[in-house]
Amino acid sequence: xxxxxxxxxxxxxxxxxxLAARLPGAxxxxxxAAALFGARGLPDTREEAWRFTSLRALAGTVFSRVEEPxxxxxxxxxxAPESDAPLIVFADGRMRADLSRLxxxxxxxxxxxxxxxxxxxxxxxxxxxxxxxxxxGEGEPLVALNTMLAEDGxxxxxxxxxxxxxxxxxHLGSGEAGQPPAFHPRHRVRLAAGARLALFEIALGEGxxxxxxxxxxxxxxxxxxxxxxxxxxxxxAFHLGSLHVALGARxxxxxxxxxxxxxxxxxxxxxxxxxxxxQFFLNAAQMLGGEQLADITTVVRHEAPGASSRQTxxxxxxxxxxxxxxxxxxxxxxxQKTDGYQMNQALLLSEGAQVSxxxxxxxxxxxxxxxxxxxVGALDxxxxxxxxxxxxxxxxxxxxxxxxxxxxMLDAVPHxxxxxxxxxxxxxxxxxxxx
Amino acid sequence: xxxLEIAGLExxxxxxxxxxxxxxxxxxxxxxxxxxxxxxxKSTLAYVLAxxxxxxxxxxxxxxxxxxxxxxxxxxxxxxxxxxxxxxxVELPGVGNANFLRTALNAVRRARSEPEVDxxxxxxxxxxxxxxxxxxxxxxxxxxxxxxxGGEKKRNEVFQMALLKPRLAILDExxxxxxxxxxxxxxxxxxxxxxxxxxxxxxTHYQRLLDHIVPDRxxxxxxxxxxxxxxxxxxxxxxxxxxxxxxxxxxxx
Ligand SMILES: Nc1ncnc2c1ncn2[C@@H]1O[C@H](COP(=O)(O)OP(=O)(O)OP(=O)(O)O)[C@@H](O)[C@H]1O
Ligand SMILES: [Mg+2]
Numbered sequence: 140x141x142x143x144x145x146x147x148x149x150x151x152x153x154x155x156x157x158l159a160a161r162l163p164g165a166x167x168x169x170x171x172a173a174a175l176f177g178a179r180g181l182p183d184t185r186e187e188a189w190r191f192t193s194l195r196a197l198a199g200t201v202f203s204r205v206e207e208p209x210x211x212x213x214x215x216x217x218x219a220p221e222s223d224a225p226l227i228v229f230a231d232g233r234m235r236a237d238l239s240r241l242x243x244x245x246x247x248x249x250x251x252x253x254x255x256x257x258x259x260x261x262x263x264x265x266x267x268x269x270x271x272x273x274x275x276g277e278g279e280p281l282v283a284l285n286t287m288l289a290e291d292g293x294x295x296x297x298x299x300x301x302x303x304x305x306x307x308x309x310h311l312g313s314g315e316a317g318q319p320p321a322f323h324p325r326h327r328v329r330l331a332a333g334a335r336l337a338l339f340e341i342a343l344g345e346g347x348x349x350x351x352x353x354x355x356x357x358x359x360x361x362x363x364x365x366x367x368x369x370x371x372x373x374x375x376a377f378h379l380g381s382l383h384v385a386l387g388a389r390x391x392x393x394x395x396x397x398x399x400x401x402x403x404x405x406x407x408x409x410x411x412x413x414x415x416x417x418q419f420f421l422n423a424a425q426m427l428g429g430e431q432l433a434d435i436t437t438v439v440r441h442e443a444p445g446a447s448s449r450q451t452x453x454x455x456x457x458x459x460x461x462x463x464x465x466x467x468x469x470x471x472x473x474x475q476k477t478d479g480y481q482m483n484q485a486l487l488l489s490e491g492a493q494v495s496x497x498x499x500x501x502x503x504x505x506x507x508x509x510x511x512x513x514x515v516g517a518l519d520x521x522x523x524x525x526x527x528x529x530x531x532x533x534x535x536x537x538x539x540x541x542x543x544x545x546x547x548m549l550d551a552v553p554h555x556x557x558x559x560x561x562x563x564x565x566x567x568x569x570x571x572x573x574x
Numbered sequence: 575x576x577x578l579e580i581a582g583l584e585x586x587x588x589x590x591x592x593x594x595x596x597x598x599x600x601x602x603x604x605x606x607x608x609x610x611x612x613x614x615x616k617s618t619l620a621y622v623l624a625x626x627x628x629x630x631x632x633x634x635x636x637x638x639x640x641x642x643x644x645x646x647x648x649x650x651x652x653x654x655x656x657x658x659x660x661x662x663x664v665e666l667p668g669v670g671n672a673n674f675l676r677t678a679l680n681a682v683r684r685a686r687s688e689p690e691v692d693x694x695x696x697x698x699x700x701x702x703x704x705x706x707x708x709x710x711x712x713x714x715x716x717x718x719x720x721x722x723x724g725g726e727k728k729r730n731e732v733f734q735m736a737l738l739k740p741r742l743a744i745l746d747e748x749x750x751x752x753x754x755x756x757x758x759x760x761x762x763x764x765x766x767x768x769x770x771x772x773x774x775x776x777x778t779h780y781q782r783l784l785d786h787i788v789p790d791r792x793x794x795x796x797x798x799x800x801x802x803x804x805x806x807x808x809x810x811x812x813x814x815x816x817x818x819x820x821x822x823x824x825x826x827x
Contacts, residue, residue, distance in 0.1 A: 520627065525664035528624050529674075529734065530652035530682035539677065543668030 143198035148180040150201030151321075155287045158204075162290065164270025172275045172286035182280050191463040191495045192434040196403055197377060202321035202349050203314075205231045211313040213238075215343050220560045224305040224339075227263060231312055232322025232350075233291045234265045242306070261303040261336065266292030266325050273327075273355045274383065281379050281407065285323045285353040292325035292353075297334035299359075305337040305556070314348035316375065321349040328354060330362035330390075337365040339557050344373035344400070352380045358390035360414060365393045367557040369564055372400035374429065381407040388414030388443070395552050396423040396435075397561050399568060404433040412439065412446045412474070419448040422548045426541075426568045427460035427492075434463035439479065441470045441504075447478035453548060454485040455541050455568075456492035467499040470507050479509040486544050487517055488537070538569045575640060577602040577773045578623075578742055583634035584798075585622050592618045594798035596634070600742070603770045607784055607809060608777045610795035611817045616777045617661050619795070620746045623775075624658040625651050638742070652678075653685030655741030659731035659748045661777075666718035671730070674718045675700060679737055703736040706766070708759050724751035732763040739767065743774045749783040761786030781813040794820060 155173050162169055181197065182189040208230035216228070216238060228238040242261040267290065276283025297303040314320045330336055342350060350372060358364055364384075372378045378401040384392050398404055410419045425433045439448045454462035464483040485494035498511035518540050526536035545565055552558040576599035585593040592615045600606050610616055622629050623636065625648035636643040638654060646654065666674065680690040691699070701711055709729055719727050728748050735743055743764065749757055764774060764787050776787060784792075784806060792809045794802040794817070802808065802820055812820070 521664050522666055524624075524626050524648060525660070525666070526674075526678075527648040528626075528652060528658055528660075529678035529738065530649050530685065531678055532649050532681060533647070535677070535681065536649075539669060539674075540666075543666065546668040 141195070141198055144181060144183070144194065147197050147200055147202070148176070151284060151288065152177055154204060158288070163267050165272060168272040168275050169287060172283045175276050175283040176280065176287050179280055179283070188436065188465070191461070191465070191497070192403070192405055192432060194403070197349070200319060203318045205320045208233060208235070208311070209313055211345055212311045215311040215313065215345060218343055219309050219341060220563070222305070222307060222556055224307050224556070225261070226307045226309060227293050229291070229293075229308070229310045229322075229324055231320060232324050234267070234293060242303075260298075260301065261306060262296040262298075263306075264294045266294060266327070269294050271327065279381065281351060281381050281405070282353055282383075284379075285325055285351055285381070288321070288323040288351075289325035289353070290323070292327065294327045294329075295336070295338070296329045297331060297336050297362075299331040300333040301331075301335070303334060303336035305339065305554070308338060308340045310340070310342040310350065310352070311344065312342070312348045312350055312376065313345040313373070316347045319347035319349065321351060323351045324353075326352065326354040328356035328364065330356075330358045330364055332359040332387075333361045334359070335363045337367070337554050337557065339367040339369075339554075339560075341369045341371070342378070342400070343371050344376050346373055347375040348373070349377045349379065354382045356382065356384040356392075358384065358386050358392060358417075360387045360389060362387065362390045363393070364391070365554060366395070367552065367554060367561065368394070368396040369561060370396065370398045370400050370404060370406070371564065372404065374400065374402055374431070376401050378404040378406070380405070381409065383409045383411075384419075385411045385413055386417035386419060386446070389416045390414060391418040392420065393553070394421040394423070395548070395557075395561065396421070397564055398423065398425040398433045398435070399427075399564060401433065402431060404431075406433075406435050408435070408437040410437070410439045410448065412441045412443055412448065415443045415445050417443065417446045419446070421450040422551065423451075424453045424455070424545050424548060424565070425462045426455045426565065427462055428456075428458040430459050432461045432463070434465070436463075436465040437481075438467045438469070441468070441474035441477045441479065444474055445476045446474065448480070450481040451548065452483045453545055454483070454494050455488065455544065456485060456494060457488035459489075459491035461492070462494045464495070465497040465499075466511065467501070468509055470500075470502040470504050470509065472503040475504050475506045477504060477507040477509065479507070481511045483513045484544075485515045486541065487515060488541075534569065538566065542566065576600055577639060578775070579635075579637040581635050583619075583622070583636060584632045585618060586630050586632055587618065587628065591632070592798055593622065596795075596798070596800055598793060598800060600773050600775060602773055604790040605764075605768065605774045605776060605787060606791045606793060607789040608775060608793050608795055609779065609809060609812060614795045615798040616795055617746055620658055620661075620744045620775075620777060623651075623744060624648060624656065649681065650685070652738070653682050657735050657738055657740035657743045659728075659735060659743065659745045661746040661750075663719050663722075663727040663731055665720045667720050669718050670714075671716055671718050672697070672700065672714040675714075675734060675737055678734070682738055700737065703733060707733055707736065707763055709733060725753060725756050728752055729756060729760065732760050736763055736766070741772060743767070743772070744777070745774060746777045747779065749778055749780060757783060758786060781809050784809050796820065
């Protein structure tokens with residue numbers, strides 16, 4: 140452990156000590172998280188789960204806390220994709236009801252908003268008003284950090300058998316390199332039995348900052364969560380996020396993530412399949428250039444029979460970028476007839492780009508179908524020449540082939556507006572990037 | 575001045591000389607056929623003209639409408655009006671045929687300072703071209719050449735040619751793998767473009783295609799050189815005597 144990284148860790152711990160009396164929610168949970176973080180600190184590459192992703196770049200930085208979002212952050216609002224859907228805006232880690240378009244039945248800052256029919260629709264409250272901790276971060280340093288310092292977040296609830304429609308969760312963040320701010324929002328999603336929701340999370344940013352979000356989601360029997368994510372953090376930012384999702388019987392989590400941003404992004408997804416016949420799908424694309432590193436690490440625990448999990452990760456890498464996918468599937472003895480699949484594919488557009496894959500299967504049931512695979516390739520010279528021979532300029536031809544590589548994944552997004560936003564993000568990746 | 579003028583062209587692939595001094599001129603409005611045994615360098619010549627990487631031109635010049643063709647990027651050659659129908663058309667999984675063709679058409683139009691066509695007008699043009707080539711509209715919805723039969727791929731090349739309206743089309747064995755009806759359709763596709771502003775270089779092994787696309791000149795390429803040129807009757811005599819006789823003749827000369 141380097142002294143400089145210690146300094147960063149101590150900065151977080153000192154902040155906790157200064158804030159502890161004022162932080163919302165159970166003080167005991169915070170204390171335990173602070174103790175866990177204090178004992179273990181930020182992970183380093185000697186730990187198996189972090190061997191590809193070094194947090195050295197954080198070393199020596201003491202992150203600051205912001206009370207009021209900066210002007211620069213508020214200006215980012217103009218970059219958000221347009222829609223009429225209900226919208227929750229987080230600016231520098233804080234929920235801003237005034238900038239949001241909350242569902243009618245929602246409450247923010249504890250005060251009721253909106254009209255009648257509160258029982259029937261999507262309800263949004265803030266973590267600051269209704270704090271709760273499902274986990275504190277035992278063995279999970281990113282969760283411990285969040286638990287220790289979370290001040291705000293969105294609590295999203297959809298009642299039984301209600302189709303909650305589309306909800307956009309927008310994170311805006313910015314900061315200066317000298318003393319970059321850190322944001323630790325803590326979100327909670329509860330879908331009651333048979334409820335549905337299309338949640339589109341978008342993160343935009345500028346400058347240097349750390350975004351350390353945690354989302355705890357719970358899907359009751361037969362619920363369906365479509366979770367679209369567009370990560371366009373600033374190229375100087377750090378993203379250390381975790382999603383924990385628990386799936387009840389015959390529920391369905393369908394995730395599509397596009398990671399374009401951050402200097403260093405670690406997106407952890409932990410799925411606990413608790414109910415029979417649940418379905419967990421994760422499709423993710425990482426498009427990286429320059430010195431970017433993005434890491435998707437998943438742990439899918441099959442604890443009930445007859446469930447399926449499918450994960451496909453596609454990396455498009457140029458410059459000296461590094462894409463990482465670590466996927467672990469655990470199948471408990473009771474989880475017979477599990478169908479697990481994971482695939483990591485990479486298109487390397489430059490000599491300096493690299494991809495790392497680490498699949499892990501831990502299977503204790505005997506009647507299961509589990510597979511994993513990885514492919515790495517470059518753009519096909521014959522395909523490129525064919526396109527160019529038809530008049531398509533080289534840069535556009537490359538973009539078309541990259542788009543084709545990600546195409547099936549985008550086409551499968553079962554949400555028209557969401558799909559068009561993600562497609563736009565894929566297509567604009569090329570702007571200003573050397574071919 | 576001929577539309578295409580090739581002089582003393584030599585090229586090698588991976589250090590191996592394949593084209594060994596080619597002189598050939600195709601005047602505007604003419605169709606020339608190139609015949610020759612397997613491995614004689616016909617496709618290599620086509621690729622050199624279209625600008626494929628990995629082929630090293632070691633000597634000679636190629637002028638297209640007076641411009642130095644070899645100095646141009648492949649896309650610039652297409653924009654200038656050159657089209658190669660590939661002997662082995664390339665599959666593009668994940669790229670829809672309609673999107674591919676419209677992108678190509680608009681890229682070429684942009685380069686020529688012509689207005690781009692919108693999706694609707696493109697579809698109209700594409701459908702009418704398909705109809706003329708007796709091809710199904712369904713073709714537009716499929717991925718480029720993916721799962722196409724050999725003959726469908728060749729027809730797709732001719733369809734692209736019909737849309738891009740080149741000034742010089744190089745057809746590299748577009749007739750191989752075609753049934754008799756398809757052959758007539760392909761020939762009709764080429765003949766429809768024939769006129770004072772269009773030239774073609776038709777690479778083929780068979781006289782049959784040349785019955786439908788009657789060439790102005792026929793050239794025989796063996797071992798990287800044009801060993802014989804003549805009128806359409808040359809193709810007929812080759813059909814009877816084969817290349818062996820020619821080689822003996824060339825050796826004696
Ligand atoms: N990439 C390559 N590496 C090595 N040799 C090559 C390569 N490409 C072509 N050649 C060789 O160049 C020679 C000419 O090939 P080319 O494809 O031009 O012949 P062709 O006249 O078109 O033959 P065919 O009638 O069979 O289509 C052949 O001997 C071939 O093996
Ligand atoms: Mg050939």
